[in-house]
Amino acid sequence: MTLLGRTTVNFVxxxxxxxxxxxxxxxxxxxxxxxxxxxxSDLLSLSNFSFVDNVEELFAMDKxxxxxxxxxxxxxxxxxxxxxxxxxxxxxxxxxxxxxxxxEKLFGLVLAAxxxxxxxxxxxxxxxxxxxxxxxxxxxxxxxxxxxxxxxYLGRVFSQGYVPDEVLEAARIDGxxxxxxxxxxxxxxxxxxxxxxxxxxxxxxxxxxxxxxVMLSDQKLYPVSLGLYQWNSSATxxxxxxxxxxxxxxxxxxxxxxAFLLLQRFWRAGLTAGAVK
Amino acid sequence: xxxxxACAVLMAPFLLLLVxxxxxxxxxxxxxxxxxxxxxxxxxxxxxxxxxxxxxxxxVLSDPTFRGGLLTVVLYCLIYIPIMxxxxxxxxxxxxxxxxxxxxxxxxxLYLPHAVPGIIAALxxxxxxxxxxxxxxxxxxxxxxxxxxxxxxxxxxSIVNIALWSNLGYNMVIFYxxxxxxxxxxxxxxxxxxxGPVKQAVRIKTPLxxxxxxxxxxxxxxxxxxxxxxxxLLSQSxxxxxxxxxxxxxxxxxxxxxxxxxxxxxxxxxxxAFTIALSYGVTRWTNRKAA
Numbered sequence: 001m002t003l004l005g006r007t008t009v010n011f012v013x014x015x016x017x018x019x020x021x022x023x024x025x026x027x028x029x030x031x032x033x034x035x036x037x038x039x040x041s042d043l044l045s046l047s048n049f050s051f052v053d054n055v056e057e058l059f060a061m062d063k064x065x066x067x068x069x070x071x072x073x074x075x076x077x078x079x080x081x082x083x084x085x086x087x088x089x090x091x092x093x094x095x096x097x098x099x100x101x102x103x104e105k106l107f108g109l110v111l112a113a114x115x116x117x118x119x120x121x122x123x124x125x126x127x128x129x130x131x132x133x134x135x136x137x138x139x140x141x142x143x144x145x146x147x148x149x150x151x152x153y154l155g156r157v158f159s160q161g162y163v164p165d166e167v168l169e170a171a172r173i174d175g176x177x178x179x180x181x182x183x184x185x186x187x188x189x190x191x192x193x194x195x196x197x198x199x200x201x202x203x204x205x206x207x208x209x210x211x212x213x214v215m216l217s218d219q220k221l222y223p224v225s226l227g228l229y230q231w232n233s234s235a236t237x238x239x240x241x242x243x244x245x246x247x248x249x250x251x252x253x254x255x256x257x258x259a260f261l262l263l264q265r266f267w268r269a270g271l272t273a274g275a276v277k
Numbered sequence: 278x279x280x281x282x283a284c285a286v287l288m289a290p291f292l293l294l295l296v297x298x299x300x301x302x303x304x305x306x307x308x309x310x311x312x313x314x315x316x317x318x319x320x321x322x323x324x325x326x327x328x329x330x331x332x333x334x335x336x337v338l339s340d341p342t343f344r345g346g347l348l349t350v351v352l353y354c355l356i357y358i359p360i361m362x363x364x365x366x367x368x369x370x371x372x373x374x375x376x377x378x379x380x381x382x383x384x385x386x387l388y389l390p391h392a393v394p395g396i397i398a399a400l401x402x403x404x405x406x407x408x409x410x411x412x413x414x415x416x417x418x419x420x421x422x423x424x425x426x427x428x429x430x431x432x433x434x435s436i437v438n439i440a441l442w443s444n445l446g447y448n449m450v451i452f453y454x455x456x457x458x459x460x461x462x463x464x465x466x467x468x469x470x471x472x473g474p475v476k477q478a479v480r481i482k483t484p485l486x487x488x489x490x491x492x493x494x495x496x497x498x499x500x501x502x503x504x505x506x507x508x509x510l511l512s513q514s515x516x517x518x519x520x521x522x523x524x525x526x527x528x529x530x531x532x533x534x535x536x537x538x539x540x541x542x543x544x545x546x547x548x549x550a551f552t553i554a555l556s557y558g559v560t561r562w563t564n565r566k567a568a
Contacts (some may be wrong), residue, residue: 005474009376016368017386020446023363023401024389026412030404037408091291098284115556117503119525120545123532124302147294165391178283207394209506211524213532232400233513237396249397260392264385277412 024253031250035239036248061244062229068220069227076141076223077205084146085197091192092155093182097168098140098144107156113149122214129215140215141223145205151197158193159186193268198258206256224252287384306549309542310334333543342521347551349433350523354501356439361379361497362490365445370478377520387446395443399510404441416505427515448493455489456482484507491563495556502513505529524548 006250030038058066072097095107125144134143163186171181187194212226219227228248235241290371298382311565337343368387372380390398406426415423426435459482467481483490512518520534521527524544532541 003331006376009374011376012366013371013377013383016445017383020387020390020442023405023442025442026405027401030339046487059352065315068392079561086530087290087294094284094287098280100281100284108429110295113295113506114297114553116303117499117525117545117548117552119503119505119528120549121299121302123528123538123541123545124305127538128297128302128310143294144298147291147298149295149299152291179286182283182287203392203394209396210396210529214529225394228400229396232403234509236513240458241554242404245400246404250453252397253393256394257389260389 020217027246027250028039030246031243033243035243038242046217048241051168054243058244058247058251061241065219065222066224066248066251067221068245069224072138072221073206073223073225073252074255076145076208078201080142080145080205081198081201083152084148084201085194087146088148088151088197088201089155089158089194090182091152092157093111093159093186093190094165094266095152095156096159097163097165100221102228110149110152113147114153118210122210125211136217136221138221140194141208141212144211145201145208148201148204150200154200155190156195162189162193179192190267192266195263199263199266202259203256206252225247228252240242303390303549306542306545309538310546311539313539317479329539331541334547336540337543337547341526343524344523346524346527350502350504353370353433353504353523354435354498356434356495357440357501360437361444361448362494364441365448365493366452366483366486366490368385368449369456370482372449372453373456373482374474374478376474384446384450386507387449389441389446392446393443395506396510398438399507400442401440403511403514405434406511427511427517429517431514432511432517436504436511439507444497448497451493452486452489452563455486459485487563492559494563495559498559499552499556502548502555524551 012090031054032049034053037050094268095103096165121144125140126135128141134140148206167185167189168181172178206223207225208223209225209229212221212223213229216222216226219230222230230244231241231245235245283525309328310333311328311334312326314326355456358463371377372510377383393401405413408414408425411426414424414426425431463485464477464481467477471482503525507525508522509529510523512520512550522529528544529543531537531550
């Protein structure tokens with residue numbers, strides 16, 4: 001390719017990368033500013049460096065609500081994503097390895113479930129939760145996020161790819177029961193797939209906003225996303241909330257960015273399995 | 278026999294969830310849409326649930342705020358989806374051309390926003406749209422250009438930008454993976470036939486990743502029709518976004534602000550039907566074009 005062509009390609013890619021990275025960089029720089037410096041917006045000056053003050057402020061605001069929210073998010077996301085990954089993988093494996101009546105029709109229903117907007121399910125889920133007394137509890141947010149139909153689809157794809165039928169046949173001849181084979185042999189082979197399902201659901205739950213907004217009225221049960229949303233509405237009236245929301249956002253983004261950097265190959269496995277099919 | 282039991286055990290937790298958090302709620306939404314809570318005697322009598330047929334549907338469809346919300350979301354899709362699909366595909370083609378430097382780093386940088394939760398992406402951009410806080414607005418103001426990202430005509434493009442920022446890299450990685458799977462012989466043959474790099478990208482590679490384009494298009498569409506998080510957050514800072522800006526916001530408002538469950542359920546079913554019809558239409562349309 002010509003030199004001009006090469007330069008253009010690299011220039012366009014470079015501009016796109018700046019577009020995706022600069023807002024995150026802004027968040028990082030803004031987290032070091034106090035309210036006055038934020039509104040003067042000379043971002044690069046270090047004269048008002050108040051990163052530590054902002055961190056202290058964040059964890060002290062409203063009697064330390066933020067650490068509660070953070071703990072809730074970790075609980076919802078880590079426990080929920082782990083449970084969801086095992087549930088989806090088991091179902092995906094069963095869809096792949098067993099034959100039963102109306103299997104493909106049932107699988108079609110699973111795929112259709114991917115299409116149904118969360119807003120459609122929210123009101124009935126809320127009414128069911130109030131009927132059973134679960135509304136405004138941990139479980140009202142925790143249970144619905146275990147359902148991941150796309151994860152079942154990925155689980156089936158992984159099971160096809162990672163667990164050869166011959167291995168199962170060999171285990172069967174050795175006299176191992178089907179369930180023992182799944183837990184001792186197949187699940188081990190599905191390990192990387194399991195991590196992928198976990199990561200995808202972790203992001204989804206950490207992102208979850210609509211469901212907690214509908215289900216929770218007790219601030220102490222909020223996840224970070226809903227808490228920051230509420231603090232931002234306070235910021236429009238009292239600006240001292242701005243540095244707190246910015247610092248809170250930074251802390252909320254860090255674990256996912258870290259998970260993403262450390263476990264890159266698992267993200268990619270999920271994306272390619274979902275797309276190329 | 279033993280196999281059947283194992284299959285049932287493995288499937289049971291998922292099926293239980295499928296029934297309780299998907300099938301029953303979907304059924305409930307449809308059922309609710311045909312009923313209403315009527316309170317006789319000026320609201321002092323006992324509440325009773327009565328069958329009202331399609332009354333809620335008529336009410337939703339004749340409500341200008343719902344139709345406005347639907348129109349807003351259609352407009353949003355018309356701006357957002359082409360930019361997203363073409364942008365992500367173009368970046369993937371550029372990275373696949375073999376000319377781009379530091380490909381791994383570029384991919385990582387582009388993908389990074391997907392690790393930022395939606396509400397926080399919206400927060401970051403809201404602050405970048407807020408006069409006083411935003412370095413972008415300041416920069417342009419120095420050149421005497423006064424930007425207003427939250428005005429009546431700019432608020433929708435501003436929302437498009439947030440969604441684009443969040444998902445561009447994610448979809449780019451999907452396209453890139455599909456492009457990597459294109460057989461090298463096909464590409465070599467096209468070079469022998471005298472195709473330049475641009476022609477190769479447009480005429481050879483793009484048709485070969487049709488499947489990925491359709492998948493990304495449909496998922497982007499389904500997701501875009503649910504538009505909620507970004508406008509709800511921006512509505513805290515601009516009067517240009519009403520409480521019924523999009524169908525999802527209309528549903529939330531009807532259910533939890535006005536406590537009109539019949540109306541909310543009818544709006545939900547309409548949104549669901551609209552989503553299914555559009556996804557089905559797009560699939561049919563792309564299949565016919567392939568034939």
